[in-house]
Amino acid sequence: MIRLETDLAEFANDIGEMIRAFLGQVEISPDEGERVFVHSHREDDGVWTETCRMDGREAVWRAPAVSGGLEEKRQKKRAVKTACFLVMREVTGGAPAWGSLTGIRPTRVLRELMDEGLPLARAQAEMARRFYVDDDKAALCGEIVTAQEGRLYPAPDEYDVYIGIPFCVTRCSYCAFAADVLGDGHMTGPYLDALLREMEAGSALVAGKRPRAVYVGGGTTTALSADQLGRLMDGIERIFPGCRELTVEAGRPDTITKEKLAAIARATRISVNPQSFSDETLRRIGRAHTAEDTLRGYDMARSAGFGDINMDLIAALPGEGLEDFRRTLEKVESLGPESVTVHTLAIKRSSRLHEEGYVQAPAQVASAMVDEARSSLGLAGYRPYYLYRQKYMAGNLENVGYAKPGYECLYNIGNMEETAPVLAFGAGSISKWLFQRERRIERAPNVRNVAEYIARVDEMVQRKRALIEEDGR
Numbered sequence: 001m002i003r004l005e006t007d008l009a010e011f012a013n014d015i016g017e018m019i020r021a022f023l024g025q026v027e028i029s030p031d032e033g034e035r036v037f038v039h040s041h042r043e044d045d046g047v048w049t050e051t052c053r054m055d056g057r058e059a060v061w062r063a064p065a066v067s068g069g070l071e072e073k074r075q076k077k078r079a080v081k082t083a084c085f086l087v088m089r090e091v092t093g094g095a096p097a098w099g100s101l102t103g104i105r106p107t108r109v110l111r112e113l114m115d116e117g118l119p120l121a122r123a124q125a126e127m128a129r130r131f132y133v134d135d136d137k138a139a140l141c142g143e144i145v146t147a148q149e150g151r152l153y154p155a156p157d158e159y160d161v162y163i164g165i166p167f168c169v170t171r172c173s174y175c176a177f178a179a180d181v182l183g184d185g186h187m188t189g190p191y192l193d194a195l196l197r198e199m200e201a202g203s204a205l206v207a208g209k210r211p212r213a214v215y216v217g218g219g220t221t222t223a224l225s226a227d228q229l230g231r232l233m234d235g236i237e238r239i240f241p242g243c244r245e246l247t248v249e250a251g252r253p254d255t256i257t258k259e260k261l262a263a264i265a266r267a268t269r270i271s272v273n274p275q276s277f278s279d280e281t282l283r284r285i286g287r288a289h290t291a292e293d294t295l296r297g298y299d300m301a302r303s304a305g306f307g308d309i310n311m312d313l314i315a316a317l318p319g320e321g322l323e324d325f326r327r328t329l330e331k332v333e334s335l336g337p338e339s340v341t342v343h344t345l346a347i348k349r350s351s352r353l354h355e356e357g358y359v360q361a362p363a364q365v366a367s368a369m370v371d372e373a374r375s376s377l378g379l380a381g382y383r384p385y386y387l388y389r390q391k392y393m394a395g396n397l398e399n400v401g402y403a404k405p406g407y408e409c410l411y412n413i414g415n416m417e418e419t420a421p422v423l424a425f426g427a428g429s430i431s432k433w434l435f436q437r438e439r440r441i442e443r444a445p446n447v448r449n450v451a452e453y454i455a456r457v458d459e460m461v462q463r464k465r466a467l468i469e470e471d472g473r
């Protein structure tokens, strides 16, 4: 445990995140701890001085003081994090690949630098210099920004849609859904009724605007029956007609059947997720399907005529080494889905792995896997097109979506880059509305618990109404 003393309590979480980027999941407390981290802030003659100390090391960072509103907060936070990064580098003798970047989308940082007038290559170099990001990671952001060109923004009258199906058939050890959130089978009928009602009422709030990309995610969408999926797809077609993209995250291969594929045949894109092709690993993480199930699900989807299939993988799964991960990559590449998403294992607090006190794979192991994915998928014709980072990831790394050119998912880009407004439906989903003039984003979350959601669905619509009406004022 580390005791944190800071002059700027509003940045205690940011300092904590930076410490964890170096030391992993340590507890940080303002009151107790064997080791002590001290941060002090001073302002003299228009200059901020941030001083950080730990284990007898000290780092000082000075930056011109900025006064006023959000920009002051943003710049001050960056200055504090830089000092924190510098002292932790001294303490540990190493540095995370993403340098001092925590809690911000790396591609956004690169775009900000380009907005200052820097061409891409210079912006990448500046990102590496200002934020101590590895050159390789800055180059990854450069590739992604390039792949997103022309796909980043919807038209002014377009919006995206997320529809959440919070059900599953068993529970994986890394699953972030709390057991009382992931509903069990008997709630699916009433849930679908509530969901369709919310979609209908929610779409009326944006009458006159057009849906661009619709994404149906889980849980596991195919935990619904074929009839229920058919009802849902009929509803989507009726309520959001003419969308340019419709993704259904079928998810677990063992839940895919011919009947369910026929029910979602109107989807332009589906996801069949192996996570790993090692049966031993799948057993270890409680995924309750086999590599054979994945091959069967994938073949069925191809035979059913799906021409745009995504596969999700996870690097640094418990017990896996580089060779296991390499075999999974080879298998995926031999199948040739149109896109592959490579996640790095994140141990969320609500997961069983967290409860069991699982310790993440060392950063070098996770890092070797994501590097292998990048080079191997690159050679196989895929290019990275979106990236995001989460808390509690192995090696403090990233999740990257790769696609063959022309198969980049619009919803993923708009959602991850926060360039598209998203109307979200279902338990636990979060609508995001962009206020272009003020350059801010506001969110309207739905309740997470399935029974609560069903009981309070009209209130979920009202939350969206408040969000959208604020935009009109």
Ligand code: SF4
Pocket (backbone or CB within 6 Å): 167, 168, 169, 170, 171, 172, 174, 175, 176, 177, 218, 219, 220, 251, 252, 287
């Ligand atoms: S398949 Fe997905 S939703 Fe189901 S338990 Fe595993 S991680 Fe959770």
